Amino acid sequence: MKIYGKEIDKEIETYTVGDDFLVDKKLIQYDILASIAHAKMLEKTGLISSEESTKLVNILKKIKDLKINKSDEDVHTTIENHLVKKLGNIGKKIHTGRSRNDQVTVAIRLYTKDNLKQTIELVEKLIKTMKKFGEKNDCPIPGYTHMQKAMPSSIKMWINGYCAALSDCLTGLKNAFEITNQNPLGSGAGYGTNLKLDKKYTSKLLGFSKEQETTYVQISRGLIEAESVFALSHIMDVLGKLCSDLLLFTTSEFGYFSLPDSMVTGSSIMPQKKNYDVLELIRAKSKVVFGNLITLKSTAQNLPSGYNRDFQLLKKPLFDSFDITISTIKIMDLIIKNIDVKKEVILKNMTSELYATHKVNELVKKGVPFRDAYKKIKKEYK
DSSP: OEETTEEOOHHHHHHHHTTHHHHGGGGHHHHHHHHHHHHHHHHHTTSSOHHHHHHHHHHHHHOOOOOOOGGGOSHHHHHHHHHHHHHTHHHHGGGTTOOHHHHHHHHHHHHHHHHHHHHHHHHHHHHHHHHHHHHHTOOEEEEEETTEEEEEEEHHHHHHHHHHHHHHHHHHHHHHHHHHOEEOTTOTTTTOOSSOOOHHHHHHHHTOSEEOOTTHHHHTTTHHHHHHHHHHHHHHHHHHHHHHHHHHHTSTTTOSEEOOGGGOBOOSSOTTOOBOHHHHHHHHHHHHHHHHHHHHHHHHTTOOSSOOGGGGGGHHHHHHHHHHHHHHHHHHHHHHHHOEEOHHHHHHTOOGGGGHHHHHHHHHHTTOOHHHHHHHHHGGGO
C-alpha cells in the first residue's frame, strides 16, 4: 500500500488493517447494493452519464465473490479497485461524493437491518415452538424459589414465562431496527459535500425510512450498533436462563426432562456420562454477547465528533453477536422440539408442601386474617 507515493511500513499496515480484510466479507453484498444505488443517484443528479452509470451497475451486479487483500484494507477499496480494473476511469468515478466513512456505515446499516429482520422472524418462530411445547406437554410441575420447592406451577406456565420474555425482546429488536433504518449516504467524511447529491433517492433505492442528519452519522457510530447488540443480549439472557432451568431439570436428581442421545455428548473418562453441553454453551455464549455490548459501548465512549479510526473495531463484535444469537435461536428451537418430558417423575415430585400457601389462602377465604392463617399452616410443616 502506498501513501503519499511511498510504501507504508509493513508492520504499521498489518496493525492498522487488523482483520478488517477478513471481517469485511460479510459486507460485500451490502457494499455492492449501496454502490449500485450511489451510481444511479450520480446519474440522476448529472454527476455521471447514463452510459457510465449503466456500465458501473452492470459490473457491480456481476460480482459474486471477491477476495479482499490486506493491501486493500477493506471491502470498499476492493470493490472500487475491481471497477477501475474493469472500466478504467469510469470505475474511478464511483467514489464521487462519497467517503469510506459513509460507505462503510451504509453497508453496516444494510447488514444490520437484514440480520435484525432474520432475528425477529426466528424469535417469533421460537415463541410458537415453545407455546406448542407447553400445550402438548402440560402437566403440574414444582415451582422453585431460592432453589427450593415453593408452589405448584405447570409446564405451560413455566414455558409461557419465557415466551413473554422473548415477546419483550421483539420490542427491543424492532426498536433497534427503527433506529438503524437511517441512510448515512451523502454525509461523506462527516460533513457532507458541496456536490448536489440526492439522499432521498438513495434512501428510496436502499429501503431506508429517512436520511440521517449529516454530522450525526459519525456521532452515531457505535451507538446505533450497540442498540442492536443490546437487543440481542436480552435474547441471549433469556435463553441462558432457560438453559439453566433445563440443566437443572435434566439432572439425575430431578429427571424431569431429557434430550435424545443425538443431542448430548459423552465423557472422555466416564463411560456412563451424558452431558448437556449444548445448554451450557448457550448459557456461556450469552456472556460473550454481553461482552460484545460492553466492547461496543466502551470503544465509542467519549470520542470526539467526526470520524475516528476507533470505529474500525466496532464491526467484529456486531457481526459476532448476530452470528451467535441467530445460531443460538435456531439451536434452541431444535432443543425445545426434542425435549422428552418425564411426567410420571414430575408428578411424584408434586409433594404436599407445595400446597401450603394454597391452604393459607383457603383459610383467608373463610375470613381468617392472613398472618394467623400463615402461622396455623406453618405448624403443619414443622
